[in-house]
Amino acid sequence: MTAPRPMLEIRNLHARLADGREILRGINLTVNAGEVHAIMGPNGSGKSTLAAVLTGREGYEISAGTVTYLDRSLLAMPADERAREGLFLAFQYPVEIPGVNNMYFLRAAINAQRRHRGEPELDAGQFLRAVRAKLKLLDIGEDLLQRAVNVGFSGGEKKRNEIFQMAMLEPRLAILDETDSGLDIDALRVVARGVNEQRAPDRAIVMITHYQRLLGYVEPDHVHVLQDGQIVESGDKDLAVELERRGYGAVGDAA
Amino acid sequence: MALSVMPRELRRTTPMSAVVDFPVKPEARPYLDAYGRRPSGEPEWLGAHRRRGLTRFAEHGFPNRRSEAWRYIDLRALEEKPLLPVGPTGDADDTALRQRLVEEALSEAAYRLVLVDGRYAPGLSRVEGLPSGVWLGGMATTIAERPDLVRAAFEAPRFDAERPFTALNAAFFGDGFVLDIAPGIALDRPIEIVHLASGGTEGSLHTRNLVSAGAGSRGSILETFAGDGRYWRNDVIELQLAAGAEFGRVALVEESADAFHIGELLAVLGPAARLASLVLLLGGRTMRHEATIRSDGERTHCALRGAFVLSERQEANIVTVVDHAAPAGETREVFKGVAAGRAHGAFQGRIIVRPDAQKVDAHQLSQNLVLSPRAAIDTKPELEIYADDVKCSHGAAVGDLDEAALFYLRTRGIAHQEARRMLIEAFVQEVIESVGPAPLREHLLARLACRLSMLEEEV
Numbered sequence: 001m002t003a004p005r006p007m008l009e010i011r012n013l014h015a016r017l018a019d020g021r022e023i024l025r026g027i028n029l030t031v032n033a034g035e036v037h038a039i040m041g042p043n044g045s046g047k048s049t050l051a052a053v054l055t056g057r058e059g060y061e062i063s064a065g066t067v068t069y070l071d072r073s074l075l076a077m078p079a080d081e082r083a084r085e086g087l088f089l090a091f092q093y094p095v096e097i098p099g100v101n102n103m104y105f106l107r108a109a110i111n112a113q114r115r116h117r118g119e120p121e122l123d124a125g126q127f128l129r130a131v132r133a134k135l136k137l138l139d140i141g142e143d144l145l146q147r148a149v150n151v152g153f154s155g156g157e158k159k160r161n162e163i164f165q166m167a168m169l170e171p172r173l174a175i176l177d178e179t180d181s182g183l184d185i186d187a188l189r190v191v192a193r194g195v196n197e198q199r200a201p202d203r204a205i206v207m208i209t210h211y212q213r214l215l216g217y218v219e220p221d222h223v224h225v226l227q228d229g230q231i232v233e234s235g236d237k238d239l240a241v242e243l244e245r246r247g248y249g250a251v252g253d254a255a
Numbered sequence: 256m257a258l259s260v261m262p263r264e265l266r267r268t269t270p271m272s273a274v275v276d277f278p279v280k281p282e283a284r285p286y287l288d289a290y291g292r293r294p295s296g297e298p299e300w301l302g303a304h305r306r307r308g309l310t311r312f313a314e315h316g317f318p319n320r321r322s323e324a325w326r327y328i329d330l331r332a333l334e335e336k337p338l339l340p341v342g343p344t345g346d347a348d349d350t351a352l353r354q355r356l357v358e359e360a361l362s363e364a365a366y367r368l369v370l371v372d373g374r375y376a377p378g379l380s381r382v383e384g385l386p387s388g389v390w391l392g393g394m395a396t397t398i399a400e401r402p403d404l405v406r407a408a409f410e411a412p413r414f415d416a417e418r419p420f421t422a423l424n425a426a427f428f429g430d431g432f433v434l435d436i437a438p439g440i441a442l443d444r445p446i447e448i449v450h451l452a453s454g455g456t457e458g459s460l461h462t463r464n465l466v467s468a469g470a471g472s473r474g475s476i477l478e479t480f481a482g483d484g485r486y487w488r489n490d491v492i493e494l495q496l497a498a499g500a501e502f503g504r505v506a507l508v509e510e511s512a513d514a515f516h517i518g519e520l521l522a523v524l525g526p527a528a529r530l531a532s533l534v535l536l537l538g539g540r541t542m543r544h545e546a547t548i549r550s551d552g553e554r555t556h557c558a559l560r561g562a563f564v565l566s567e568r569q570e571a572n573i574v575t576v577v578d579h580a581a582p583a584g585e586t587r588e589v590f591k592g593v594a595a596g597r598a599h600g601a602f603q604g605r606i607i608v609r610p611d612a613q614k615v616d617a618h619q620l621s622q623n624l625v626l627s628p629r630a631a632i633d634t635k636p637e638l639e640i641y642a643d644d645v646k647c648s649h650g651a652a653v654g655d656l657d658e659a660a661l662f663y664l665r666t667r668g669i670a671h672q673e674a675r676r677m678l679i680e681a682f683v684q685e686v687i688e689s690v691g692p693a694p695l696r697e698h699l700l701a702r703l704a705c706r707l708s709m710l711e712e713e714v
Contacts, residue, residue: 055666058658083668095663099681108677109667116668148681149663165667 013065025229041226084116086172090162097149156187180214192217212244280316304409308425327601341458364447373460388437428463438469452482468500475503485513496528510539526552536563565598592623594630619649
């Protein structure tokens with residue numbers, strides 16, 4: 001049996017800010033289709049920078065390393081092309097966009113991706129049917145869709161809206177950046193259910209989180225500890241539990 | 256001795272015209288000569304009004320950029336090469352105009368009045384079947400058939416004649432439209448007025464329009480300005496709203512790329528009258544919209560909205576003056592500016608609250624997007640408040656698109672250009688959202704989207 005081709009392969013990735021500060025200092029990570037990975041680490045370890053660099057946010061300089069996504073160089077693609085190729089980021093802080101209707105936005109996004117894949121665009125009726133099926137899953141009222149993107153949404157609504165978008169866009173690789181932060185226990189359950197529903201053999205999920213909390217609901221196959229811009233320890237789900245107990249401070253010593 | 260005081264002897268040396276005995280600015284001379292060639296035969300009360308306008312224009316000439324109201328707009332091209340008033344053309348190509356109407360007009364307008372090259376075109380209009388108590392007609396026709404509806408506006412003007420182009424308009428207007436709504440009458444659907452320039456003749460098109468909304472009446476108009484070729488449109492509309500009247504006016508300016516558009520809105524609001532004005536400056540080389548609103552009655556409501564979308568070397572200037580002379584009036588202003596390329600836009604908004612106008616509640620907002628390093632937008636709010644118990648505020652901002660919002664859209668697969676267009680559209684749409692009825696709103700949104708699709712190609 002041949003090993004599965006990795007969906008995402010990060011090799012020796014170094015990234016720094018415009019002011020020269022190096023945030024990522026040699027990341028190595030392989031993610032295969034069907035896997036769920038958790039990347040944990042203390043504040044300032046580079047978790048969000050990793051998500052930003054992978055999704056193509058401007059303001060970072062890649063000083064070394066490669067990222068291969070579905071056999072292509074991810075870093076060579078602009079942010080919108082990465083998305084059309086099936087990469088999705090659930091934002092830690094979803095952006096409010098006044099004046100842009102949530103439905104209109106989502107349909108534009110889906111159709112941009114469908115065009116890219118050579119599929120016909122969804123008309124209003126088809127789109128609405130698809131929306132209704134997924135709304136239930138995330139316990140979102142239809143009124144939320146008639147509002148401007150994230151404007152006036154509560155913290156929980158914003159996070160649910162992110163996972164709802166993920167459910168609609170059906171990405172190949174989803175990166176969830178601190179999706180559990182700011183959620184109460186009920187909202188966390190809803191979001192976790194939404195994520196679990198989307199686990200699939202041809203899809204990979206990378207969860208970036210500070211706490212073990214979400215991992216109690218979405219069980220990862222692999223857990224990595226990020227510290228000072230490097231992955232210093234990897235293991236299975238038990239590592240997350242252990243980290244919760246002993247804290248990040250002891251990681252270096254244990255490794 | 257102050258040099259600005261011009262001695263009488265010196266004034267005498269200003270060149271005299273052969274036909275008039277007052278000083279004439281050099282740039283006004285070609286227009287003065289053209290006035291002498293006008294056909295006669297109008298009523299004397301109109302002639303007197305025209306002569307007052309001509310005198311005023313001849314004395315003052317083109318607006319001076321040193322004057323506050325005109326400092327943000329460059330009129331040199333207009334000043335250097337006169338665009339003299341276009342006479343009746345009569346033989347404009349009907350087929351081309353009809354095609355143009357299909358492109359520009361509202362598909363479902365119940366009533367439509369079309370002006371071609373500044374003159375009422377009955378063959379392209381549809382004004383039959385209006386409710387009794389409503390008069391809609393060309394200005395020239397109205398002067399001839401119903402002088403009672405317009406005479407007072409010319410004999411006893413409700414606005415001072417300081418405005419140079421309004422004065423020129425008074426001297427030269429050939430036509431326009433008149434809408435008179437009797438007290439208590441409600442017009443449910445907007446009346447459409449289409450101002451087309453056929454492109455046949457280079458020159459200036461002076462239109463004078465009058466709307467008189469009787470007590471408790473209700474109505475609205477959509478005015479579309481479009482055309483081909485190089486021309487100067489100088490349009491003046493006067494709105495008289497009696498007690499409790501509600502009136503809405505939308506001006507959609509989509510002039511040719513070589514056109515100058517000068518639009519003047521003068522409005523007087525009686526007690527509890529409500530005015531909603533929206534102006535969209537989407538096309539033209541140089542566009543200017545000036546609105547002067549006098550709130551003479553108590554408890555008036557005035558909603559002024561507008562936007563300009565500019566690229567290449569386009570220029571636009573929106574100037575508003577709302578003068579609260581009576582208590583408890585409300586004003587809401589929202590203006591949006593978008594400038595790309597090497598365009599230049601400006602918004603100047605004055606709100607005056609007179610000493611007796613207590614309890615006035617006025618808010619003004621000017622938001623602007625500058626999309627390229629060589630584009631610029633100026634914004635200048637001015638509140639002049641002489642009463643002590645009022646609520647007045649203003650906000651002004653000039654900036655670029657929100658990078659975080661742009662990135663968010665792109666992470667969902669929306670291409671950079673489309674994401675930009677979505678954000679610009681959302682930004683401008685706010686001024687259109689409150690327009691009713693729905694077909695009119697959809698029409699305006701579609702025109703905006705059309706303009707923005709061209710904008711992005713140019714960026």
